[in-house]
Amino acid sequence: MRTGRTTTTASAPDVLARVREIVGAENVLVDADKVEPYAQDAVKEKFPPEAVVLPQTAEEIAAIMRLANERLFPVTARGGGVGYSGGAVPVDGGIVIGTDRMNQIREINVNDSYVVTEPGVTTYALQQAVEEHGLFYPPDPASYKNSYIGGNIAENAGGMRSAKYGVTKHYVLGLEVVTPTGEIMRTGGRVSKNVVGFDLTGLICGSEGMLGIITEATLKLLPLPEATRTVRATFKTMTEACACVPRFNRARVVPVAIEVLDRNSIRAVETEYAFGLDADAGALLLVAVDGHVAEVERAAQIVEQVVREGGGYDVLRAATREDEEKLWDVRRALSPAIKRFGTMKFNEDVVVPRSRVPELIERVEEIGREFDTFVVNFGHAGDGNIHVNFMCDRDDRDAMQRARAAVRATFAIAVALGGTISGEHGIGYVKAPYIDMALDAATIAAMKRIKHALDPNGILNPGKMFV
């Protein structure tokens, strides 16, 4: 992997001329200042592409892909550019295909509960559009206001609601995909039961833009829940807080979201914003339920009872939408609150079986002490997906090195506890050096065989997932 701007055949004048013919000269960017916004994602490391192409149709993308195979330059597709693993970043140079202009919702079908959309629609815009029809698209990655649906699918995005509703792949019924060799294929369809051939729809979900470029998606929708309720509580220990999680299920409640904040998270938000939280608390739980008005009330009461019996204190149960928003302010305050602990945040998203979360966090705290790095843990207790944030100064070489060592140690712990190294962010180039900690050689070999079978020239998003 090279840093900085790389030159490939994509920069050849005849190649650029043909690209301009395909999509129109006004939709090809080559000036350094114009391509700069397409050089990075949320990891904030810059790899400027040689050209950015902004097509509007699958046919245009297919033509670009055929040209790329002819002249052997890399192509990387990009959605909202808000990923945390570098999936949309052209680490080996070449062309970035921006999907910004493919931003139309093509159909919202109320009777059959699906939406057909282009890839460049933001998650938020899609959710708003379907909610107007009483429908609900549950996946809600934290970046939903800026992330594109195409990127959500390519990364199999998760979010808070996955405790009840699952992740993006559970909602993708069908795709139109431009293959790495430039054909347009349709996978799946508009029906929720479909066993015709291998599940290419599922394979493309989470393939990180390495097996095809998504040009249209058909997504399953649910009826919009009538109401939500939230319960917040603090606990003396993380173990007590996490022990509540299976008890909700035993009481036959499946919360939409079960978010947890660890000791350092609580202190950070309290120091910065003075919410009135107990600064000595070991954990804070935020539990949301949804459903019919009558049911959510009952479910919220059960949640309250479970957390009280489980050692929760300062328990708050919101009765109105406004009160509910206030309870969640603590969670929203986290990212800004921890910024003062360093200019660089190693934002990892390991996942373990949910009963192992207390052990994970205990071990991560030890790792923080061992490598002298401030660490904040929070995330999705309902599915064991914890965001581990090691904070340090970007210009302090030694601190950066210690933080990287802490990250590797954390991954080892997650795997040892029966989990894995990423629940939401994906591998990209950022976690590629660690993939063999999570997968055995036979599994990686099978993935590489599939990649080579579909992309024999290695055109699509090189430098990712495998090293």
Added chain:
Amino acid sequence: MRTGRTTTTASAPDVLARVREIVGAENVLVDADKVEPYAQDAVKEKFPPEAVVLPQTAEEIAAIMRLANERLFPVTARGGGVGYSGGAVPVDGGIVIGTDRMNQIREINVNDSYVVTEPGVTTYALQQAVEEHGLFYPPDPASYKNSYIGGNIAENAGGMRSAKYGVTKHYVLGLEVVTPTGEIMRTGGRVSKNVVGFDLTGLICGSEGMLGIITEATLKLLPLPEATRTVRATFKTMTEACACVPRFNRARVVPVAIEVLDRNSIRAVETEYAFGLDADAGALLLVAVDGHVAEVERAAQIVEQVVREGGGYDVLRAATREDEEKLWDVRRALSPAIKRFGTMKFNEDVVVPRSRVPELIERVEEIGREFDTFVVNFGHAGDGNIHVNFMCDRDDRDAMQRARAAVRATFAIAVALGGTISGEHGIGYVKAPYIDMALDAATIAAMKRIKHALDPNGILNPGKMFV
């Protein structure tokens, strides 16, 4: 594809000797009467294997696969042998690997809501085992008493409950798989959020035993719903009945199951069993809801109101478990009731967007008349997955040919209505001649490339899916 018993290198004495070394002589069957039970599935066409091997471990299966690649004979894995597309049938001869002895549930984890199982456990046994712990495995293919979990995963089995709970693939967290070339790989894990590498777990689900042999599965479980309620109603027309389906959702009820019977189905069960149904009815709906006791009562009332407002009559709402079972007797009576219409049942399971079901059934009735073949339609109105059963006499060549033509015409209609040719049964060898009606050339080419990449010698389950 050849019929009858085929001879390959699998029958060579040295090969059989090595197979006996691997699994023990007592676990290798070669006598005609011993292999006969492994020659067919529910399609009831016989393709006897040269040998049946009954291993107990992934290592034994891996050794068989390496031998098969060395000597180039076909291997076909088999679960309960109750499929409807011939997926477990060795059409090109070779060895059948029976998973009957791999029938242990390895772990039921209540706190983390998963079960780890060997592939040879029946769906029913697994459901019973987890329900003892208050947990719930929703997928319920009709053959659940005899189908194996391994087969369910290989075929991505559906069932009645999929209207609310989805299909098998939504519950598979991780797999241990023997690859076609004889390695053991682990995909996914024990966590519900996992974006490390391509989703091989999803790819294996529904791959019909062509990409690997499942030797262990980790399945996600839900809390067991407290109660269910059922509402039954007849309608003058199929259009009226199906128009209720999106209305349940609009009333914010997501039924577990929405089963529909068409005119001929109603007449068949009424003639045979005299349930007291209106023999002139155009459709019958069975709608089940589940959840907390208080909630199901309310939900069932909403369902009743929706069907009454939608033209439903003879509406029954069961208040007890016994009453509920009685309402479902009509559905259970269907298969025996239609047997008198022919010794051969072409049992197809097309799927269309659910709003198109009335049109599908109308067109299928026309096809029945055109090809002079009695046809019964019933199935899952909630997800548009309709079982179209053309009945004829197995010994009547002309009638058989007309029925086959009717099947092809039905597939064409399903695709034209925005659906596809199989929602649950898969392709196998039975529907392989039709797959190009449902998938475009680029999509089929991608599937073949994946198959070839993972199984370069074409060892695993040849003669399936593609022709």
